[in-house]
């Protein structure tokens with residue numbers, strides 16, 4: 001629970017102005033916690049407080065680090081990074097350190113989520129044997145059930161794996177089904193993670209087939225740790241260091257933003 005240290009508080013009421021659900025309200029010149037209101041624990045109040053007067057129970061509500069200044073060229077570099085992000089499907093066998101992946105996934109926690117619920121959880125598969133067994137289970141399933149026949153035909157006739165490319169790592173993202181906005185929250189966390197991973201030279205490709213199959217194929221579920229009850233996979237990435245995929249140009253986007261100003 002948020003607490004305001006009245007001895008440190010300067011009464012600027014910045015915390016009151018940024019609180020999204022009026023949990024903090026002004027009593028005269030001081031902020032007061034309003035009884036019966038639900039705090040999102042977004043820590044906006046603490047992030048805006050110039051006196052560091054707000055804490056969260058016995059924990060600090062903000063990180064003990066300087067607010068970084070954006071560098072001169074940041075705006076252009078960010079735009080460039082967004083336009084040069086690509087879907088990579090061909091990877092080196094060279095392993096990516098778990099720390100690198102973990103760092104990106106942890107930073108993705110700063111992505112927004114509905115009511116600050118952050119339902120997205122990660123399962124990272126970096127065992128070659130498990131990945132191969134998963135692909136075999138998928139091939140058996142799609143042939144048996146006639147699901148997405150292009151998966152088997154591309155794999156067997158063209159040597160093209162549309163489910164996982166040649167990825168040495170699969171990053172699966174699951175969430176509870178009863179969060180307010182699990183599909184969107186997962187997509188936002190994953191998009192954030194993708195930009196972070198690609199900034200570190202780690203190639204990724206969203207794996208929509210794999211996501212659907214992880215929820216549908218019983219044998220895949222046996223190969224992976226069991227999900228908590230009422231949880232589902234909402235997204236997945238192929239990941240690894242790209243091999244033989246070098247992009248020299250920014251591709252044209254045939255469909256651009258369709259915007260109506262009202």
Ligand SMILES: Cc1cc2nc3c(=O)[nH]c(=O)nc-3n(C[C@H](O)[C@H](O)[C@H](O)COP(=O)(O)O)c2cc1C
Nearest residue numbers: 085086087088089162163164205206207208209210
């Ligand atoms: C939700 C989602 C699911 C996708 N699933 C697959 C997939 O299963 N296999 C695949 O090869 N690419 C998949 N992609 C990648 C798209 O084909 C790719 O984003 C698109 O062709 C544009 O290329 P770019 O990401 O390099 O700009 C998926 C992308 C998204 C956003």
